[in-house]
Amino acid sequence: MFSRPADVRRILHIDMDAFYASVEQRDRPELRGRPVAVGGRPESRAVVCAASYEARKFGVRSAIPMSRAVRLCPDLVVVPTDFARYRAVSQQVFALFRSVTPLVEPLSLDEAYLDVTENAWGEALGVDVARRLKDAIKEETGLTASAGVAPNKFLAKIASGWRKPDGLTVIAPERMEAFLQQLPIDALWGVGPVTAGRLRAHGIEKLVDVRAAPPATLHAAVGSQAGWLTALAWGRDDRRVVPDRAAKSHGAERTYHEDLRDVALMRAHLAHLAGICGDWLTRKHLRARTVTLKVRYDDFTTVTRSQSVPGGLSDTPTLVTHAHALLERTEAGVRPVRLLGVSAHNLVDPSAAFVAHEGRLPFDEGTPA
Incomplete structure (x- = not known):
């Protein structure tokens, strides 16, 4: 029993x-x-x-x-x-x-x-x-x-x-192993057709096949995610449910089932992601002093590019403009892209900053982030 x-x-x-x-x-x-x-x-x-x-x-x-x-x-x-x-x-x-x-x-x-x-x-x-x-x-x-x-x-x-x-x-818990045995390798969120193809080329058809795979094989297919994939193959995930906390940053990102190669399409996706981020800033009455772009290429290499914004921003059009400019500082278009993300950092509440500093305008030099 x-x-x-x-x-x-x-x-x-x-x-x-x-x-x-x-x-x-x-x-x-x-x-x-x-x-x-x-x-x-x-x-x-x-x-x-x-x-x-x-x-x-x-x-x-x-x-x-x-x-x-x-x-x-x-x-x-x-x-x-x-x-x-x-x-x-x-x-x-x-x-x-x-x-x-x-x-x-x-x-x-x-x-x-x-x-x-x-x-x-x-x-x-x-x-x-x-x-x-x-x-x-x-x-x-x-x-x-x-x-x-x-x-x-x-x-x-x-x-x-x-x-x-x-x-x-x-x-x-008693059904975990039987459930894991059913899962194909591409059942995992974030494992798209390209990565699944690399794994299948090494005989890894199901998630549980990862258990017996040589570490070098996994690393060649998924890079630094190899250890995480191995843990999942055994059903291990110790992450706790973390309730809402005061935000220090906010962003939106998406992993694509098919790698993106068209820069114009990437720009369209970034406009959507920036819109989600800008909508959140507006609702929270916050401004962001830093915009960050995240790009993950098809080989799982991930890069970020950031831009400081004097005075901060909260509107979607400005976020989109910065995200598009940051995209030009990557190899997107030359290299296929599997993930895009836009995030806002160094968040400040303009009204709180004004009160805290006894009338000093928000974003004056010396105002804490």
Whole structure:
């Protein structure tokens, strides 16, 4: 008989289903049952921010160019983003999370980790918390969410995507090994086709095959991520759920299923990422004195480029301008890119700075960051 260790955590990963597109379909009945993509117009080199499940049947998915999406699905309905509405729904969902446990770690507007080992409902099983939360989200917002329940973050995140949409998958400690044995190597977030191809070239088809792979082989395929990949192959992930803390920086990044080679497309992606970052700065009434670009090439080499901004910034257009300028200081376009990120650092609250320094204008020389 399996004996559950006393210190096993009950971790949930909850992910709203096709969030932006689902909000649009909820609020616009004429879109229900139709293929919908949220994002900019195809002629503007925009990318897909979200796709409904009807659109996904045609191969439309987030991060691909909108022009490609309409070629894949000629009947696609393209809807512009409305982050104010998505944020409002997100706040409803996160209020439900925090009513159950203070250990809520947001990953984006539509997904989070929760540690429900102890919870306000007094439920002993994580699956019961997940089921109740899914029902509460449906009742409160009219939307569905998928949930994964596991002893750690890695397994919980994999589990939440196992039966989408409206799924619930539980990986109890006694089932961990059986679950790991099922996972193909590209089931891991961040392992795209190129990396998976390198691993498969060395006979690594499943995640568990990593256990027997020579360290040199792994390092050649995934670089410094080799140790992390080995730990995951054994189901090990000791990361704790970290609730919201006072932000010292904020950013958005995306790993792409297919490496980017077109600089114009990279610039379009950066505009979207900078928009997320700028929207957050505006909501928090903060300004950033430093903008940082993150680029990861197809061989997992990662570089960052930063720019100081006299007086700070908070508006999206300025963020986009700096991100595009920083991109020119990389080898993007010459080398394929698998990840892009934009972040704002050295955050300051202008009104707080004014009060703290008795009338000195914010961002004067000597004002603390």
